[in-house]
Amino acid sequence: MIRNSFFNVLILALIIAILGVLSIYSSTYQKEGVWQDIYMRQVLWLSIGLICFFIISGFNYRKLWDANYFIYAAALFFLSLVFILGIVRLGAQRWLKFAWFNFQPSEFAKLAIIIFLARYFSRKSVNDTSLLSGKFGIFQGLILPFIFVAVPMFLIIQQPDLGSGLILLLIFVCLLYLTNVRLKYIFTFLVFLILPLPFFWHFLRDYQKQRLLVFLNPNIDPLGAGYTIIQSRIAIGSGGFFGRGWLSGSQSQLYFLPESHTDFIFATFSEQWGFLGSCLLILMYYLIIRQGFKIAQRTQDTFGRLLAYGISLLLAIQVFINIAMNMGLAPVVGLPLPLMSYGGSSVLITFIALGILVNIDRTRNVF
Amino acid sequence: MERKRILNLIIILIFAALLAGLFNLDILQGKKFRKQSDSNCIRLISQLGARGNILDRNGEIIVDNKLFYDVMILPQELDHIDLVLSKISRILGVGAEELKAAFKRNFISISVPVTVASNIELKKAIVIEEYKAEEPSIIVRSKPLRHYPYGTLGCHVIGYVNEIDRWRLTKLEDYGYKTKDIVGFGGVEEKYDYYLRQEEGGLSVEVNHRGKFMRVLGFQAPKNGKDIQLTLDLKIQKIAEEALLGRKGSIILMDPQSGEILALTNYPNFNPAVFVNESPALITKLFNNPDAPLINRAIGSSYPPASIFKIVDSSAGLELNKINLSTTFLCKGSTMVGSRRFACWDTHGPENISQAIAHSCDVFFYKTGLLLGAQNIHDYALKLGLGRSLGFELPYETSGFIPSPLWRKINKFQGWFDGDTANLSIGQGECLVTPLQAANMIAPFANGGYLLSPYIVKAVGGLDLSAKKKKLTAINFKKSTIDTISKGLRRVVSDTAGTGNVLSSLPIAVAGKTGTAQVSRGATHAWFVGFFPFDKPKFIICVFLENGGPGHAAAVTVKKIIESMNNQGLI
Numbered sequence A: 001m002i003r004n005s006f007f008n009v010l011i012l013a014l015i016i017a018i019l020g021v022l023s024i025y026s027s028t029y030q031k032e033g034v035w036q037d038i039y040m041r042q043v044l045w046l047s048i049g050l051i052c053f054f055i056i057s058g059f060n061y062r063k064l065w066d067a068n069y070f071i072y073a074a075a076l077f078f079l080s081l082v083f084i085l086g087i088v089r090l091g092a093q094r095w096l097k098f099a100w101f102n103f104q105p106s107e108f109a110k111l112a113i114i115i116f117l118a119r120y121f122s123r124k125s126v127n128d129t130s131l132l133s134g135k136f137g138i139f140q141g142l143i144l145p146f147i148f149v150a151v152p153m154f155l156i157i158q159q160p161d162l163g164s165g166l167i168l169l170l171i172f173v174c175l176l177y178l179t180n181v182r183l184k185y186i187f188t189f190l191v192f193l194i195l196p197l198p199f200f201w202h203f204l205r206d207y208q209k210q211r212l213l214v215f216l217n218p219n220i221d222p223l224g225a226g227y228t229i230i231q232s233r234i235a236i237g238s239g240g241f242f243g244r245g246w247l248s249g250s251q252s253q254l255y256f257l258p259e260s261h262t263d264f265i266f267a268t269f270s271e272q273w274g275f276l277g278s279c280l281l282i283l284m285y286y287l288i289i290r291q292g293f294k295i296a297q298r299t300q301d302t303f304g305r306l307l308a309y310g311i312s313l314l315l316a317i318q319v320f321i322n323i324a325m326n327m328g329l330a331p332v333v334g335l336p337l338p339l340m341s342y343g344g345s346s347v348l349i350t351f352i353a354l355g356i357l358v359n360i361d362r363t364r365n366v367f
Numbered sequence B: 001m002e003r004k005r006i007l008n009l010i011i012i013l014i015f016a017a018l019l020a021g022l023f024n025l026d027i028l029q030g031k032k033f034r035k036q037s038d039s040n041c042i043r044l045i046s047q048l049g050a051r052g053n054i055l056d057r058n059g060e061i062i063v064d065n066k067l068f069y070d071v072m073i074l075p076q077e078l079d080h081i082d083l084v085l086s087k088i089s090r091i092l093g094v095g096a097e098e099l100k101a102a103f104k105r106n107f108i109s110i111s112v113p114v115t116v117a118s119n120i121e122l123k124k125a126i127v128i129e130e131y132k133a134e135e136p137s138i139i140v141r142s143k144p145l146r147h148y149p150y151g152t153l154g155c156h157v158i159g160y161v162n163e164i165d166r167w168r169l170t171k172l173e174d175y176g177y178k179t180k181d182i183v184g185f186g187g188v189e190e191k192y193d194y195y196l197r198q199e200e201g202g203l204s205v206e207v208n209h210r211g212k213f214m215r216v217l218g219f220q221a222p223k224n225g226k227d228i229q230l231t232l233d234l235k236i237q238k239i240a241e242e243a244l245l246g247r248k249g250s251i252i253l254m255d256p257q258s259g260e261i262l263a264l265t266n267y268p269n270f271n272p273a274v275f276v277n278e279s280p281a282l283i284t285k286l287f288n289n290p291d292a293p294l295i296n297r298a299i300g301s302s303y304p305p306a307s308i309f310k311i312v313d314s315s316a317g318l319e320l321n322k323i324n325l326s327t328t329f330l331c332k333g334s335t336m337v338g339s340r341r342f343a344c345w346d347t348h349g350p351e352n353i354s355q356a357i358a359h360s361c362d363v364f365f366y367k368t369g370l371l372l373g374a375q376n377i378h379d380y381a382l383k384l385g386l387g388r389s390l391g392f393e394l395p396y397e398t399s400g401f402i403p404s405p406l407w408r409k410i411n412k413f414q415g416w417f418d419g420d421t422a423n424l425s426i427g428q429g430e431c432l433v434t435p436l437q438a439a440n441m442i443a444p445f446a447n448g449g450y451l452l453s454p455y456i457v458k459a460v461g462g463l464d465l466s467a468k469k470k471k472l473t474a475i476n477f478k479k480s481t482i483d484t485i486s487k488g489l490r491r492v493v494s495d496t497a498g499t500g501n502v503l504s505s506l507p508i509a510v511a512g513k514t515g516t517a518q519v520s521r522g523a524t525h526a527w528f529v530g531f532f533p534f535d536k537p538k539f540i541i542c543v544f545l546e547n548g549g550p551g552h553a554a555a556v557t558v559k560k561i562i563e564s565m566n567n568q569g570l571i
Helices: A002-028 A033-057 A062-085 A105-121 A138-157 A162-178 A183-194 A197-203 A206-216 A227-238 A265-298 A302-326 A344-366 B003-028 B030-041 B081-092 B096-106 B122-131 B166-175 B187-191 B234-244 B273-277 B280-288 B306-319 B353-359 B362-372 B374-383 B405-412 B418-425 B435-441 B443-447 B479-494 B501-505 B551-567
Strands: A087-089 A092-097 B042-047 B061-073 B114-120 B138-147 B160-163 B182-185 B201-207 B213-220 B228-230 B249-254 B261-267 B328-331 B334-337 B340-343 B349-352 B450-452 B457-460 B472-474 B511-517 B525-532 B539-545
Touching: A002 A033, A002 A265, A002 A344, A033 A344, A062 A092, A062 A105, A062 A138, A062 A302, A092 A105, A105 A138, A105 A162, A105 A302, A105 A344, A138 A162, A138 A183, A162 A183, A162 A302, A162 B003, A227 A265, A227 A302, A227 B003, A227 B030, A265 A302, A265 A344, A265 B003, A302 A344, A302 B003, B003 B030, B030 B042, B042 B138, B061 B081, B061 B122, B081 B096, B081 B114, B081 B122, B096 B114, B114 B122, B114 B138, B122 B138, B138 B273, B160 B187, B160 B273, B182 B187, B234 B249, B234 B261, B234 B551, B249 B435, B249 B551, B273 B280, B306 B353, B306 B362, B306 B374, B306 B418, B306 B435, B306 B479, B306 B511, B306 B525, B328 B362, B334 B362, B334 B418, B340 B362, B340 B418, B349 B353, B353 B362, B353 B479, B362 B374, B362 B418, B374 B405, B374 B418, B435 B443, B435 B525, B435 B539, B443 B450, B443 B479, B479 B501, B479 B511, B479 B525, B501 B551, B511 B551, B525 B551, B539 B551
Parallel strands: none
Antiparallel strands: A087 A092, B042 B201, B061 B114, B061 B138, B160 B182, B201 B213, B228 B457, B249 B261, B249 B539, B328 B349, B334 B340, B450 B472, B511 B525, B525 B539
16 A cells, blocks of 8 residues: 555656656757756756655654744745745746756745645644644634735745745645635635726836737737747647647757747647547646645645645646646746656755655554 | 435536536547637648749740739737727728728638738838737738739730639639639630649748747648730730721731731720729729720621621622623712612712622612522622621630621511612621631632631640641632732722722732721721732731721821831731
């Protein structure tokens, strides 16, 4: 049983990551200079991610309970550091430069928030070992945790990275829903979230407004903001049933598709592997998430259960938003496709998260 | 339901939504996106073929093509169009505003090259081609355009070329014609457009997102249109045009044995090059000219035939035995028809048929006509090819008109009187013929009894069609009739009092008939229709001068033409 979930997750993640490397290679191998080695960097990150996966999966997740505040503080620290030292790329200040790589603290913050929330909602009453969250009033059940989420969220949105900020919010709502916090609080929260949306419009940056507008109609600006989404849809659609084959397909090979190795890697993959390959890919993502849900349901420990749910949901939400935006079903936000998109931080954090997930299942059996 | 179950369900639903979206893009709309993907990276660079040449009967070029160049801009990856346009305008010496206006007008979509300047010369094209190194989105395309080495020569036979109009497009769409195609208007260009028309070829290349050339996917060579060889003789055509120059009317020279048109010209004429250079002011002027220079008068307008119609009376009279060689009428300068006096242009005394033709005596033919009756005259006119379309190859042929008592009763609710018969027998009144019909009418008297179907296209794409086109129809007149009339026609020239006596000084024996048509306004129309040399006719000639004075004027023109032809040894 232990082996089962461990291997399932590992093998699925590995297959997806290898497909990702193939797609990164196909969309960059013709470019000049450093671009040609970019897939090698991804392989390197993948290896580091795997090592982390093995280490973390053998590392009792309960220790995270204790390190919780430290992790949260570290996340806040890195996020603040981005504002001071962060490097600017593609108009956003999202990365911290380390010795030879760039680190994206928002990826780390996602995991940190999940750990923090899992810890927060699984506190037990001193008297009868029942969960405290059931007795939470509106302040403790909603406002206080939201403040803890809102601080990193605000920092991330200011980078600007609306997508990652939004994900923190979604995870917060989902975890809220999965704990015993009363439904009416959640609904109140949602209402307060949705009502001022028109008001938030004014706080959006110009490019964010444009992205929302072109999501409604990409043809209002086919060469500007709508270009990516039009090209991405063409790439996916032109793949047909069987796809155009690895290393072929004009959209990605002739660079009509921008960001073809990062946020729009699904379009690259789909053009080359077609409906069949894309279906299988989506299925594999679903299987990992399902595995995560099963682990969560098997776990008696509330902290472990919420953590497993959080990690699975983080994966599910990112996969869904990214693929939906590739297909033009969601507005374009800067979100990677976990395990596939080029980017060390994303790969590393995803493997660490999966390691925690596997460890939850393993530790449960040790009890 | 438990919260975790609901969440589970939501996850399943959103993943199902992804699959549905994928199905929609790949399977339902896959073909559309595949096309869009191809149009993203495949560019067609069209190459135009040349329209077929138009040659004369000896293979001399009347119309050919000359290479010109178009400057086009691919707007896709260009963010500084104004700068590029201003540079081009400096090279071409054209205002930048004009180029900008052209760019706006011709813009179709970002991936289609836009023509900003057309028909520039080779030198400037080379300079722009050099500038292209800096600005790869410029395309210089060579384009063969109609070239008219002789200017207005044969313009009505040739026609002109222009952008296809709406009406033609609706009719020709099924034959592969597209908007903005260049097609022929009028003349051979229109009638044989399908053969003359070139086939567009081109290069299909793959480009990347910057429009940079990647590789050639395919090439199809453009096909030139087929050459059309006319029956026209360039030399004779030139002589005819010079003879007519400055006077309204038309001249036709035809081979009496085959019906080949050797020369056909009208004045006022036009220069078809105007349409190639697209000078709107000149084109508007052409269309608004009250003298209608675009009309091919030789086939497209009909006029009262006047005395040349007497050939019809003579044929009918002799064929129906109403008159014979010894029939003589006395011309006293006029005759009474009913209570009206019908005048002759002169007082001729006693005239027989031969003299009457030679002197063009009206009285003789009033009387002959009254003996025949209007219906017989009408019938013989139709036998000689008048009053109906000849089925000539050039477009916009009119059929002319020969009136008859029956027609008048049905259409005008009026009776037919002897006065009308008298009028008809001298080719006045409602009767109308085209110059080509007039030329055709005289053919049986030149070739011994055969009616022709005139034609002007000898060969298409090297395939000789003359065997098919040459159609002789025996007219079944008595030999004596034909002899009598052709001798009479000869006497027109040879008789000292003949109306065409001015031609007698020529070394070539000419036969023919003059005509002076009275019109309601302005000077009379002058006709001469005849053939030469008399013994062995090689040419039928018809000269018609609109408001050109008496028939004598036409005869003088004929003289000029025959003199020139003789000098050049063409007879």
